[in-house]
Amino acid sequence: MGTTVWTKWIGSGAALVAMLVMGTATGVAQMPDMRSMSGTPLPTSDLPVGSVAVRVVRETIANNLAGQTVELTAAGQTQRQTTDADGRATFAGLLPGVAVSLHADVDGEHLHAQEFTVPPEGGVRVMLVAGLGGAAAAADPAAPNAATAAPAQPGTVVLGGQSRIIIELNDASLDIYNLFEIVNPSNAPVATEPLVFELPEGARGATLFEGAPPQARAEGSRIVVPGPFPPGTTALPMAYQLPYTTGLVEFSQVLPADVPALVVLVNNTSGARFASPLVGDTRAVTIDGKPFISGRGGRVAAGTPIPFAIDGLPYHSQVGRYLALGLVVLVLGVGAWLAVNGESNSLSADRARATKKRDKLLRELAELERQRHTSLDPRIDVKREALVSQLEKVYRQLDHLGGADNAVQDLSASGLAPSNR
DSSP: OOGGGGGGGGGOHHHHHHHHHTSSTTSOOOOOOHHHHTTOOEEETTSOTTOEEEEEEESSTTOBOTTOEEEEEETTEEEEEEOOTTSEEEEOOOOTTOEEEEEEEETTEEEEOOOEEOOSSSEEEEEEEESOTTSOOOOOTTSOOHHHHSOOEEOOOEEOTTOEEEEEEOSSEEEEEEEEEEEEOSSSOEEOSOEEEEOOTTOEEEEEOTTSOTTOEEETTEEEEOSOBOSEEEEEEEEEEEEOSSSEEEEEEEOSSOBSSOEEEEEOTTOOEEEOTTOOEEEEEEETTEEEEEEEOOOBOTTOEEEEEEESOOOOOSHHHHHHHHHHHHHHHHHHHHHHHHHHHHHHHHHHHHHHHHHHHHHHHHHHHHHHHHOOOTHHHHHHHHHHHHHHHHHHHHHHTTOOOOHHHHHHHTTOOOOOO
């Protein structure tokens, strides 16, 4: 199996064990290449934003190093954490977009991770593996050989028998890892149309891991791998996330090359149910004390949709959230209505009071006018002028409240237009 197909499992020992069970067509386990795992950052949605989880082991994934100091440097600041009994240390509160480097010294051996930037969503997992100094060096992919030096010829490639699709269940998304082998069965490079892996609708976070062909690239909702392809096997480890909001998720994936045997592995810690018409041989297995669903299917031709259905997924219902949002909208709407109508009602009450006062003043003024014709009391004129002054104030108030009548018309209609005696 290609050395980097194990990159994903830096944070999941149980899933790694499951991969060992499914490692070969004969069922014989293959050991992962720890060198390719060490120091490879993996963005993940199951960590809080701005967090980095580090695991330190010696030689194998089962040999955790507790009490080990790990240093993280970001934005010129260095933080230190000590690993717990599981060999894990967590750094939190990092700003998205900041470049991060990790270091640990284990018995004089300096371990470091590839530099990475803090993602805007979720966190990053990294494994540091000590004791690999004596391991055989990986072959240099750039080293020339007779086969790769030959000119590329037209041909086809397939996705080899060690290719597999691994699905991990999270609280709000599926983490789907495609660990593919691009197999060129000839003894010379072959030139093909670019292999385009279209991701399911709604997928996000398409990622290529270390060890993928250098010409491969992630383009939004797809991953493109141009040729030519050398003889033998080319590893293509990639992943994406598929968010969900209900307990049932149905999606399909189309592969650009033939698959001689479809292999699927589902982490089933939540008791979910998996089904696919192209994966007939499914069985529940327990690995390292944890449940998994393993499935095998036959040959799948290039371009054939591979449907998947997973039911019983863990999720937090959004009903409460939507009800809360609806309540907020309702409260805001009622508040706005009360503000508008309350203001309208207040204005109406003010206009009613001003109108009542106006009518009272007009009646008093009419009475004074009758008295003026029958009496020579000079105080009548003084009272009249005071009433007219009060009426002017009332009419200004009514005008301000948007319900003013014409004062001269009112007085004229009542025969009370101001006049000098």
